[in-house]
Amino acid sequence: MNASASTKRLILLVDDDTLLLQFLAEVLSHAGYETDIAASAAEAIRKIEVREPDLALLDISMPGMSGLELARHLQENTGVAFMFLSGSADGESARQAAQFGAVGFLLKPIDAARLMPAFEAGLARADEIRQLRRTEINLNAALSAGRETSLAVGLLMGRYHADRNTAFEVLRDHARSSRRKINEVADQLLAAEEMLNALHTGFASRIKTK
Structure with a gap:
């Protein structure tokens, strides 16, 4: 430095x-x-x-x-x-x-x-x-601000095998790049996951009937 x-x-x-x-x-x-x-x-x-x-x-x-x-x-x-x-x-x-x-x-x-x-x-x-302390503070603030952010972070952790800080940072950076609030991006992510799960169920039921 x-x-x-x-x-x-x-x-x-x-x-x-x-x-x-x-x-x-x-x-x-x-x-x-x-x-x-x-x-x-x-x-x-x-x-x-x-x-x-x-x-x-x-x-x-x-x-x-x-x-x-x-x-x-x-x-x-x-x-x-x-x-x-x-x-x-x-x-x-x-x-x-x-x-x-x-x-x-x-x-x-x-x-x-x-x-x-x-x-x-x-x-x-x-x-x-x-930096780690700031991330943790930001993370805790975001998670306490809404259930959607907490669920979205958990979803990203499971899907990409990421730790909590990394999942939050990716979600936060995407929100910043799209100029939206993090809870809005989280809500959209959860809605997309819900739709994918519904479509998966639909595909599974059709396969079983064939």
Whole structure:
């Protein structure tokens, strides 16, 4: 992902090491990202309440609220994706990062050559998660809006052996391309299926009488 080629992405850096924060902010700024820094979890929470970053880098070990505790807060109260930063290479920190749903993991001391690839991979994963969340929200909204949409999604799942999200996305995209509401397309699909079933019954009865 080339940050300079599009709207700048905001990265929040959270660590009690001010020199490391300055180094990370400088590297990311040169790469075209917008950065914000916080020296504690409490400061990070205040900044996130004002503006949610595209990605947060959290030091696991900090005085007061740890990075793990901050990660739990982010998961429960925000949509912010996060990476972990740790000075421990014993494997336990990496396992904790995975358990907490981190999109990336960096070890101290920071290897400058690996820094940007790690951030770009983390941002890509964060974008995937946000898209999945948006799809799920849109899907739930559509399904709760009418029985027709729910039945149509189920019909597409069965006919094309698709998962629920894919079935909904195909139905939604067709509605958009035809400039109609999704429930209208769903209703038409169900009516067509009902007609096909009726015709199938008619054909079956004629075959039996021959």
